Amino acid sequence: MSLLIADQLTKTYSTAGLFRSKASNVSGISGISFVIEEGMCLGILGESGAGKSTIGKIILGLLRPDSGSVTFQGTNLYTSNRAQQKKWRRDLQVVFQDSYSAINPRMTVRQIIAEPLRNYERMSLREEEHVVCELLETVGLSSNDMRKTSKEMSGGQLQRVNIARAIALKPKLIVLDEPVSSLDMIVQKQILIHLNELKEKYGLSYLLISHDVLAVNFLSDHVAFVDGGKIVETIETAHLFNCMHPVSKRMVLSAF
Numbered sequence: 551m552s553l554l555i556a557d558q559l560t561k562t563y564s565t566a567g568l569f570r571s572k573a574s575n576v577s578g579i580s581g582i583s584f585v586i587e588e589g590m591c592l593g594i595l596g597e598s599g600a601g602k603s604t605i606g607k608i609i610l611g612l613l614r615p616d617s618g619s620v621t622f623q624g625t626n627l628y629t630s631n632r633a634q635q636k637k638w639r640r641d642l643q644v645v646f647q648d649s650y651s652a653i654n655p656r657m658t659v660r661q662i663i664a665e666p667l668r669n670y671e672r673m674s675l676r677e678e679e680h681v682v683c684e685l686l687e688t689v690g691l692s693s694n695d696m697r698k699t700s701k702e703m704s705g706g707q708l709q710r711v712n713i714a715r716a717i718a719l720k721p722k723l724i725v726l727d728e729p730v731s732s733l734d735m736i737v738q739k740q741i742l743i744h745l746n747e748l749k750e751k752y753g754l755s756y757l758l759i760s761h762d763v764l765a766v767n768f769l770s771d772h773v774a775f776v777d778g779g780k781i782v783e784t785i786e787t788a789h790l791f792n793c794m795h796p797v798s799k800r801m802v803l804s805a806f
């Protein structure tokens with residue numbers, strides 16, 4: 551069974567025009583279908599306005615599609631009952647682009663990472679501290695970082711904290727929404743290498759949403775190119791240079 555199946559997702563945004571009485575429809579996404587298998591990374595690659603964030607929000611259960619379905623571990627996200635929702639919220643995690651805004655600045659690193667553990671696991675404070683230490687080491691930070699707040703960390707360190715939090719409950723799938731876009735090149739590479747190691751170590755699956763061909767090329771097994779709200783081409787990353795669609799070609803050629 552595939553881990554996640556997105557089937558014919560469509561979302562149209564309507565905005566009421568300032569001087570118009572009728573609502574006017576503007577673009578969104580249409581007919582978006584893809585599958586993510588266990589242990590695999592699918593990259594969703596597209597230019598600004600292509601529809602990437604809309605797809606990400608729908609997959610995370612944050613934006614109901616007009617039509618189509620998202621099936622995660624055999625459960626339809628938008629018709630699931632409370633018990634099923636609790637399970638998929640645990641197994642489906644996210645790392646966003648902007649590590650600072652994703653984190654409450656008053657919380658310590660320990661509190662940030664422990665939050666999902668407190669929501670889902672019953673453990674003593676001592677056990678919690680032990681797990682947080684292990685998670686910090688897993689993402690290349692030190693247990694001494696536990697008492698720091700986000701203000702005392704760099705963007706790259708904070709993105710590692712976000713990753714530690716995302717893997718704390720041993721999820722099946724992580725949506726990575728432009729996870730390295732706000733970081734400098736060297737830190738980008740470090741984080742991508744780390745995400746790849748975690749994928750191998752824990753058999754994690756990723757949905758990598760990005761405009762960055764190099765990041766997608768590094769981490770993904772398959773790439774779906776999105777343009778104008780539609781998937782225009784899906785290929786194995788190993789064959790990236792054989793892409794056929796003009797938009798895919800333009801993106802690939804401009805990156806290398």
Ligand SMILES: Nc1ncnc2c1ncn2[C@@H]1O[C@H](COP(=O)(O)OP(=O)(O)OP(=O)(O)O)[C@@H](O)[C@H]1O
Pocket residue numbers: 563564565576577578579596597598599600601602603604605761
């Ligand atoms: N809340 C909204 N109201 C109206 N239109 C929207 C809304 N959100 C997105 N859109 C439109 O839907 C289309 C897809 O937007 P989306 O944010 O999914 O693209 P994107 O690929 O994530 O872009 P970017 O990389 O710039 O964030 C765009 O044309 C955008 O203008």
